[in-house]
Amino acid sequence: MKIAVIGGGAAGMMAVATIKEKNPATEVFLIEKNHDLGAKVMLTGGGRCNVTTGIFDVEEVLKKYPRGAKFLKHAMYSFSPKDLCAWFENHGLQLKIQGDLRVFPVSDNGQDVVRVFVDIFAKTAVKILLNNAVMKIEKEENNFFVQMSDSEVLEVNKIILTTGGQAYRETGSTGDGYTFAKNLGHTITKLAPSLSALMIKEEFIQHLSGVSLEKVSLRVNADKIYKFTGPIMFTHFGLSGPAIFAMSALIALIDFSAKSPINLFIDLISDFEQSKFLELLNQKIIQEGKKRVVNIIDQFLPKSLAVKILENLNINLDKKFCELSKKEINKIVENLKNLPLTVIGRRAGEEFVTAGGIDLKEVNPQTMESKICPGLYFAGEILDIDGFTGGFNLQSAWSTGRLAGKSADC
Structure with a gap:
């Protein structure tokens, strides 16, 4: 099994880590057009990284999403803020809950969050392709062909698209994923700045x-x-x-x-x-x-x-x-x-996030797989999901990335 995860932000990194936890033998390509993974993750919370929320009641958490809460429900129950905190602490990252119920690394350093994933990838032989933009994605029969900016073409069985929205454009979130999704048959809802x-x-x-x-x-x-x-x-x-x-x-x-x-x-x-x-x-x-x-x-x-x-x-x-x-x-x-x-x-x-994205009617909320293009999965801000400030947007990225990773590797 070969899987390409396109976008090295929160959703993409969690998807890759999940695939490797489930099946270390799966060949995974993590493609990121920046020179580092997790650029936007490291910016949140003023560089401290507001990892998630300290609200552990999932129903209360879901109320913090103006769009996409119903779709997000299964993913959030499958990997809640409490689950995420336990996951990070099991991987050696100590967290703290502030009085305003925002969760940060004890170190107050967003780089430590990204380092958790970098360490996982190094131990599990993930093929990380940095400084490499995806130019085009095509599907032929049951496989996908990913054309890279260095002219290489990857042939993979499945793709998880985690390219984010259009906010924080300096981190590479320029909306490329919307074009890829449209070319594979998907509808993009109205896009607008949020937060x-x-x-x-x-x-x-x-x-x-x-x-x-x-x-x-x-x-x-x-x-x-x-x-x-x-x-x-x-x-x-x-x-x-x-x-x-x-x-x-x-x-x-x-x-x-x-x-x-x-x-x-x-x-x-x-x-x-x-x-x-x-x-x-x-x-x-x-x-x-x-x-x-x-x-x-x-x-x-x-x-x-x-x-x-x-x-x-x-x-x-x-x-x-x-x-x-x-x-x-x-x-x-x-x-x-x-x-x-x-x-x-x-x-x-x-703006911090983009409102709008992949039309949720075209994605299976139980798996994050496209209903239009089998083998294509979505996670993170590329979906028509956005939340308030306080760690909710990162949490939706972690939750959908986790579910997409579990579902794709089967």
């Missing part, structure tokens, strides 16, 4: 660069209402942070631009119901009414943000709080609960 920062039209945002909030609630009204709660950070171009990345994933397939923007509403005080917060401010009129307005509002928000909101409402910062009209107080409450912003784009080139 990206958002560009905001309102100029006052620029003056808040570096300000962060630990918990806000976001809402976008588009084809339907999208909501997410979590931390955000203001930047010189707009908004970033975990909740923004999650919202960008939810709205990844929605088209918007400066000419056709969408509206984002931020609840800056999400721990308060609007009526309760209004009651609280009315109490403060009695208790702290002689204080400046800004000194009341900055009890709930960073001062620079409080200043900008009051300026936008044309409320004098130095005005005594007790001098505010009922209308002015209502305006403040409304803005703190529903700060309206205009989203004019995604931060180009900074």
